[in-house]
Amino acid sequence: MYQGSCLCGKIKYRLLSKPKKVTSCHCTMCQKQHGAAFATYGSLLKADLEYVVGKRLLKSYNSSGTIKRKFCGECGSNIEWSGSSNFPDWTSVTLSTLDTPFYPEEISNIYTETRQCWLKYS
Ligand SMILES: [Zn+2]
Numbered sequence: 001m002y003q004g005s006c007l008c009g010k011i012k013y014r015l016l017s018k019p020k021k022v023t024s025c026h027c028t029m030c031q032k033q034h035g036a037a038f039a040t041y042g043s044l045l046k047a048d049l050e051y052v053v054g055k056r057l058l059k060s061y062n063s064s065g066t067i068k069r070k071f072c073g074e075c076g077s078n079i080e081w082s083g084s085s086n087f088p089d090w091t092s093v094t095l096s097t098l099d100t101p102f103y104p105e106e107i108s109n110i111y112t113e114t115r116q117c118w119l120k121y122s
């Protein structure tokens with residue numbers, strides 16, 4: 001249905017369902033990890049994220065509590081954010097690693113209190 005890959009292309013995945021919730025996170029951890037003003041994630045059931053190739057290259061960083069941030073060990077592309085104790089069956093995938101178009105109906109901005117001062121958005 002939806003396909004994605006990392007920068008080097010050694011990891012490829014597909015989503016078997018449309019992400020249910022889309023969030024742009026402005027927390028300082030996402031800023032540091034992505035080297036960007038914010039990170040946009042689409043959340044879906046873990047079972048609906050399928051790695052086609054390169055799953056063994058995934059590295060995982062435990063940023064806080066039970067949270068796991070998964071990225072390509074080869075090129076550093078951030079792919080997954082998961083491990084929330086409130087939503088153990090869910091994962092969040094970085095929307096910008098998708099290779100097929102996806103048009104979220106709504107995007108919520110969270111942790112905007114720590115947004116970068118140079119970022120302008122409406
Ligand atoms: Zn890669």
Ligand SMILES: [Zn+2]
Nearest residue numbers: 025026027030
């Ligand atoms: Zn964040």
